[in-house]
Amino acid sequence: MGKNKPYIFEIEKIESILKERKPKKILIQIPDGLKKSFYNTLDVLKEKYGNVEFIISSDPAYGACFLAENEALNLNADLLVHVGHTEYYRPSFSNVVYVGAYSTLKPSTDMIRSLISYVKSKGIEKVGLSYVIQHKPIVNYVKNILEQESLRVLIGKKSGYVKYDGQIIGCDYSTAVKVNNYVDAHIVICGGYFHAIGLGLATMKPVIKLDPYTNSFEDISKTVKRYLSVRYAKIMRSLDAKKYGVIVGARKGQYRSELIKFLIKLIKSRGLEYELFSADILTIDVLRNIDRDDIDAYMVTSCPRLPIDDLGEFEKPVLTPGEAIMVLTGNLDKYRFPW
Template sequence: MFDLELEKVSKWISDGGFASVAVQLPEGLKIRAPEISQYITEHTDASVLIIGRPCYGACDLFDHRGWTDALVHYGHSKIPSMGDDDTVLYIEARSDVKIDDGVRDILKDLPNNVGVLATIQYIDLIPEMCKVLEDIGKRPHVGMGDRRICYLGQVLGCNCTSAENIADKVDCFLYIGEGDFHPLAAAFGAGKPVIVLNPITNELRDMSEARDRLIRRRFAAIQTASGARSFLVMVCSKAGQCRMDLARGAERIIAESGRECITAVMEEVTPDSLASYGVDAYVCTACPRIATDDSARYGKPMLTVPELEIALGRKEWVGYPFDQIRG
């Protein structure tokens, strides 16, 4: 179960004197929107507006001004480099799951030096996991990322600096969480094996195959885009994903290679939003995972800027160049 901290939310709204509040939820928590809305309505004088659009992270923070007095953003931690806002409350929805005693047996074959990572929902399990690893004779390591990262050991889909900063000290990383999205970032960026522990099912799996499969797809996209004569460079209007300087750099790379280029700013990158542009390939400066994970949806090759440099002969392929949004 994920803690919605409804008492804290209601107190913050009442203490702030907010007459209206927007609630932003990731897809996995939208099923609990009625519960959240009803609780706030019953325990405060504020009206509630649920934000219905997709939400992928704190980089996707809804601009509530003009809509409501305040915003409650669920499911993600704040991004320190984006600054503070007294009208925004982050509720991280941490899990109450505990490390099962049986996990010792399935971790005994890990190498000696283990970096420990987690998504925000399971960040509280890192100290407990470090104790478990020490008990079975391993040496745990936990790193701090750059200013885009809020907690020790935290990994985002676009930023694995918590892993990157201790990669030279570890033989592998143990990621506590579910799914592939976050651990793939560490598998791409840290250059060491990443093992995923699902704390709910006690399932342990290696990300190497998923990483290698995705890298093969990226190599194919780069090869295809190398013959493109025209490119669309995409800039995201979301504050946490806007990298205009990177887009200008991509424009220069394309121009210097003798190719054509147009640049467009977008709120959401979807197949429909790209369909009208008559170009041969796309360059994404928004969330890099749009290119790496979702490119099969678009019909034309989509590259990150480091991949663009390889496609146009500016750099050699020496290891996979994971594009991170750094803080």
């Protein structure tokens, strides 16, 4: 990986701050999947700025909601570099720079043309185009090919928690939702299934994933349906719950006080009980450690992906905020995701 430079980091952003603000101690937070790719860049910085103390945070950095601002404060860092995500919330720690990590991979024209043949064979004429931030550099390249082959391509305006038109993140598909009524399907540029499945759950339209890592495409609509049926099973199992565990995010970027208040109000209005728990990194083991016998189901307000991606095997149903609202209001017809 190292020599192929799979990611280009916006090192110039860090350097301009190093020159202007002259920080002495820098905490660097990088998603686990990018940590080792970043070490070459780190060595360049260390070589050029020998007096500066660079500390790599081992935090998993799931998103910019997970910003290590407490850690930066505790370590007396005068700059926090957050790599790989765009700003999600306004942190209390004032000296934060968000540094892009852009993939250098480019899907082949041939493969994209195969994708186009596939969607046309399905009668799809208008598509929404979205992407995760590391593939931003190739969005126009992909869009142009799609349009050359006379597909109508819509890219939703930025809003909510994202910074760029067409950008999606694990918990915010609002750019795609904006164009949802005008398209037959969504094409999303991303690796893995995480974002593509989220997009499917948020839009309920066919989703075709264009994967730069494997240079391939995949219609994941059936996978989304499978996920959806699992989610409805959790919802159904929660309908008789008498007492809920409400999980509150322990980090500022995941502490959603208005949402928590709203859910508690719904719980109380239905004459049900609840218990509040806070969590930083929430896993099945953490849930097992806090679980009370008298709790029938959990709702997670910190991150709507945890119930779906990490907590599905827990013995009791664990709901996203959207699912919790469905259960508590009794509006089960439309799957509500993520919030």
